[in-house]
Amino acid sequence: MPELGEEERRSLKEEISSLEIRLKDAKSQLSLRDDRIESTHTFDLGISRAISSLPPDIGFETLHMLLILSDSALPLGSFAFSSGLESYLAHQRLSNRATFASNASNASNSSAFLHFLHLSLGSIASTTLPFVLTGHKHPDQLLCLDNDLDASTPCTVARRASVTQGRALLTLWERSFRRQHVHSSPSKRDAGIDALESFQVSLREAGRTDGRAPQPASASAGPKEPAFVTMGPSAHMAPLFGVLTRVLGLPLRTAAYLYLFSHARTVTSAGVRAGALGPYQAQEILVGGAVSERIGRLIDEGWDRRVEDAGQSVPAVDLWVGRHELLYSRIFNS
Amino acid sequence: MTSPFPTLPLGPGVGEITLHPLRTAQPALQSLRYQYPLKLVAPAPSTVSSPPSSPPTTHLVHTIFLLTYGGGLVAGDVISLHVSLAAAARLVLLTQGSTKVYKAPSGGAGARQRMEVALRDDAMLCYLPDPVQPFAKSAFEQAQVYVLHGAEASLCVADWVAEGRRARGERWGFGGYGSRNEVWGCEAGGGGRRLLVRDNVFLTDKHGANGDFAAAVDGLGAVGTLILGGPGFRGVGRFFMEEFQAMPRVGGKKWDGSEGEEEETGRERWRARRLKEEGRDGVLWTAADVRGFVLVKFGAREVEGVKVWLRNMLREEGTVEATFGERALLCMK
Numbered sequence: 001m002p003e004l005g006e007e008e009r010r011s012l013k014e015e016i017s018s019l020e021i022r023l024k025d026a027k028s029q030l031s032l033r034d035d036r037i038e039s040t041h042t043f044d045l046g047i048s049r050a051i052s053s054l055p056p057d058i059g060f061e062t063l064h065m066l067l068i069l070s071d072s073a074l075p076l077g078s079f080a081f082s083s084g085l086e087s088y089l090a091h092q093r094l095s096n097r098a099t100f101a102s103n104a105s106n107a108s109n110s111s112a113f114l115h116f117l118h119l120s121l122g123s124i125a126s127t128t129l130p131f132v133l134t135g136h137k138h139p140d141q142l143l144c145l146d147n148d149l150d151a152s153t154p155c156t157v158a159r160r161a162s163v164t165q166g167r168a169l170l171t172l173w174e175r176s177f178r179r180q181h182v183h184s185s186p187s188k189r190d191a192g193i194d195a196l197e198s199f200q201v202s203l204r205e206a207g208r209t210d211g212r213a214p215q216p217a218s219a220s221a222g223p224k225e226p227a228f229v230t231m232g233p234s235a236h237m238a239p240l241f242g243v244l245t246r247v248l249g250l251p252l253r254t255a256a257y258l259y260l261f262s263h264a265r266t267v268t269s270a271g272v273r274a275g276a277l278g279p280y281q282a283q284e285i286l287v288g289g290a291v292s293e294r295i296g297r298l299i300d301e302g303w304d305r306r307v308e309d310a311g312q313s314v315p316a317v318d319l320w321v322g323r324h325e326l327l328y329s330r331i332f333n334s
Numbered sequence: 335m336t337s338p339f340p341t342l343p344l345g346p347g348v349g350e351i352t353l354h355p356l357r358t359a360q361p362a363l364q365s366l367r368y369q370y371p372l373k374l375v376a377p378a379p380s381t382v383s384s385p386p387s388s389p390p391t392t393h394l395v396h397t398i399f400l401l402t403y404g405g406g407l408v409a410g411d412v413i414s415l416h417v418s419l420a421a422a423a424r425l426v427l428l429t430q431g432s433t434k435v436y437k438a439p440s441g442g443a444g445a446r447q448r449m450e451v452a453l454r455d456d457a458m459l460c461y462l463p464d465p466v467q468p469f470a471k472s473a474f475e476q477a478q479v480y481v482l483h484g485a486e487a488s489l490c491v492a493d494w495v496a497e498g499r500r501a502r503g504e505r506w507g508f509g510g511y512g513s514r515n516e517v518w519g520c521e522a523g524g525g526g527r528r529l530l531v532r533d534n535v536f537l538t539d540k541h542g543a544n545g546d547f548a549a550a551v552d553g554l555g556a557v558g559t560l561i562l563g564g565p566g567f568r569g570v571g572r573f574f575m576e577e578f579q580a581m582p583r584v585g586g587k588k589w590d591g592s593e594g595e596e597e598e599t600g601r602e603r604w605r606a607r608r609l610k611e612e613g614r615d616g617v618l619w620t621a622a623d624v625r626g627f628v629l630v631k632f633g634a635r636e637v638e639g640v641k642v643w644l645r646n647m648l649r650e651e652g653t654v655e656a657t658f659g660e661r662a663l664l665c666m667k
Binding site for chain 2: 091147154310311320
């Protein structure tokens with residue numbers, strides 16, 4: 001390898017010091033909250049490429065949680081969603097047929113998949129990652145985050161996917177995680193637990209009074225009350241994911257990495273089932289440096305992005321996901 | 335330094351449109367002010383009569399062109415427009431050609447534009463502009479914020495962006511672009527306001543497609559959003575939803591009606607023709623009900639394709655022309 005130039009050396013040093021600051025931040029956040037987590041080694045996957053000098057160790061408790069949450073058998077129903085992949089492939093086939101009647105070979109299928117995965121990760125990071133991060137940092141804003149994400153989700157299919165998994169996450173909390181955490185340290189209860197509890201209360205109340213979805217036209221039979229006053233929470237995935245991972249003791253960057261990794265894993269697994277990839281190809285893609293590097297970079301870029309500034313960075317995704325409803329045959333729900 | 339124009343306390347690029355009832359029952363243009371580089375032009379309001387079925391009433395429709403000197407924005411331009419619409423006000427906002435954004439010096443600030451519209455009671459706004467056309471190496475950011483005071487206000491607003499100067503081979507070659515549309519609901523009696531719809535799209539160096547904007551729009555030449563809301567446009571929203579549902583399935587067998595031509599209704603014939611045009615122009619679109627608003631996302635191979643499609647849809651449904659007159663669709667020509 002050639003010698004590093006002065007310029008590169010300096011920029012690398014700057015990067016290292018900024019990463020160290022973030023690491024310190026994450027650690028202090030962690031130690032502020034919970035005495036339960038003894039570990040001082042936060043295994044931050046998002047910046048693992050840059051902190052190889054640190055012991056690659058992780059507290060068993062956090063590791064345990066991470067393994068549970070990264071399991072594709074986690075009952076969130078994620079396997080039912082392809083995040084627009086199925087629609088993308090269908091549109092791809094359509095335009096191939098239109099231009100140069102090529103019967104899509106395996107190779108072009110997998111390169112189309114890689115292209116999609118790249119765009120899809122960018123899209124999910126720009127639209128929802130800020131909600132994960134803010135949910136983790138400020139669980140008390142959960143209701144507002146849920147409302148704002150609902151307002152920012154421009155298509156029926158994406159909403160269905162997000163709300164289905166968000167509700168599943170809540171059920172998972174209630175039935176599997178809650179008992180242990182509510183009783184573990186009653187004196188120093190995490191704000192995230194209160195947030196989850198009160199969110200569930202308002203979700204149930206909303207369900208009792210006006211049904212699930214707001215009814216725009218028909219509901220205004222009574223007094224002329226604007227529909228927007230009565231709108232209840234929806235339970236979108238991203239903010240709940242942030243709050244839940246906080247409660248379960250995952251550091252912020254780890255939670256963010258887990259969120260984007262799970263997305264990549266879900267889309268890749270959908271790729272296998274949609275016939276775009278072989279199972280070994282799928283693992284090769286996930287293991288390959290491109291995915292982890294992309295996730296790390298997206299976390300860095302989105303780290304300071306405010307919730308108000310979340311938005312679509314890949315407009316084509318909105319079209320693909322929205323038009324999923326128009327597919328002639330479907331094996332996924334999104 | 336004191337301003338040489340003390341009677342006009344507007345900053346550069348600031349504009350103000352106020353449609354409030356004066357003495358007459360019909361809302362009149364109470365205020366129309368602007369400063370360089372923004373220019374607002376208001377032709378005489380037109381009178382539009384209601385559809386023949388309802389009791390014969392007429393409405394005054396105001397039209398305002400949003401212009402900039404030189405026909406575009408240069409780096410450093412900041413436009414800030416405030417629009418206030420009182421009860422019964424009907425306003426059509428138009429542009430005169432695409433909003434061009436010129437090349438920004440590298441590293442310098444780009445151009446920015448912000449429009450805030452307050453709609454009271456049953457005020458109606460129709461804003462179907464030409465696209466923003468950011469030239470290569472330009473930087474632009476805009477926000478359109480609509481504040482509804484009460485659930486009776488209606489809006490039909492579009493926001494779209496084109497790839498640049500196609501003739502010069504410019505294809506999404508700008509440095510950065512961002513546009514957001516927000517609809518806020520304000521509770522009567524000055525209570526808090528709640529975000530109802532947010533449509534934020536940005537194409538910047540870092541995020542998403544890693545600067546490959548042509549990939550981020552899947553090779554389309556123009557993409558955008560149409561937002562329909564309020565009682566005045568509920569029918570239009572429903573129309574888009576129904577037409578979306580009636581689209582032929584992707585990847586299914588093509589039923590192009592060549593065989594078994596049974597009696598088609600006028601609507602079906604129109605749809606068949608439209609679908610053919612959509613195929614020709616590479617139009618892709620979707621419609622979704624978002625909390626009582628209908629959000630339509632669209633794209634086409636070229637600007638012209640979007641115009642043909644959107645004009646066709648809105649004319650077939652009819653409400654926009656019936657409510658605002660033909661002029662409302664001027665930019666779609």
